[in-house]
Amino acid sequence: MQLLCLHGPNLNLLGSREPGIYGSSSLEQINAALQQRAADMGAAIDCFHSNHEGALVDRIHQARGTVAGILINAGAYTHTSIAIRDALLGVVIPYVELHLSNVHAREPFRHHSHLADKALGVICGFGPLSYQLALEGLVQHLQSAAAAG
Numbered sequence: 001m002q003l004l005c006l007h008g009p010n011l012n013l014l015g016s017r018e019p020g021i022y023g024s025s026s027l028e029q030i031n032a033a034l035q036q037r038a039a040d041m042g043a044a045i046d047c048f049h050s051n052h053e054g055a056l057v058d059r060i061h062q063a064r065g066t067v068a069g070i071l072i073n074a075g076a077y078t079h080t081s082i083a084i085r086d087a088l089l090g091v092v093i094p095y096v097e098l099h100l101s102n103v104h105a106r107e108p109f110r111h112h113s114h115l116a117d118k119a120l121g122v123i124c125g126f127g128p129l130s131y132q133l134a135l136e137g138l139v140q141h142l143q144s145a146a147a148a149g
């Protein structure tokens with residue numbers, strides 16, 4: 001089972017600043033843990049980061065036909081990007097939205113997501129563990145769907 005994890009703007013700064021909000025793991029450490037856990041579950045996951053909306057849209061388009069499910073932390077684009085929403089819906093690949101921080105306990109402008117209502121599920125507030133929890137949910141969902149035919 002081939003999966004894709006997308007990281008949006010500024011997440012390349014993880015581990016260097018704001019550990020109180022986002023934890024102390026780097027993006028590379030998060031990716032390595034995710035790839036290890038995916039392998040344990042019999043899946044493979046490609047991780048992609050960009051600070052650019054169009055690059056994320058392009059990567060979503062490339063996933064069509066090859067990727068069974070997507071994990072996405074779109075960063076601030078979560079709250080602004082209709083283009084990323086349209087891309088996810090356009091390729092018809094199930095996705096889980098996730099965040100390191102509990103966006104609902106933060107500023108009001110972080111409470112709305114353009115992705116959440118069409119997501120399989122949304123995980124937030126567990127720091128780097130959010131990625132593992134989202135992976136768990138995505139893989140279990142895809143395995144159940146495959147077993148159901």
Ligand code: CA2
Nearest residue numbers: 010013014017018075076099100101110
């Ligand atoms: O909590 C999350 O995962 C967010 O997606 C992170 C975004 C924020 O805009 C979303 O509302 C919630 C921001 C990522 C910024 O990452 C940094 C990491 C270290 C230092 C500075 C920024």
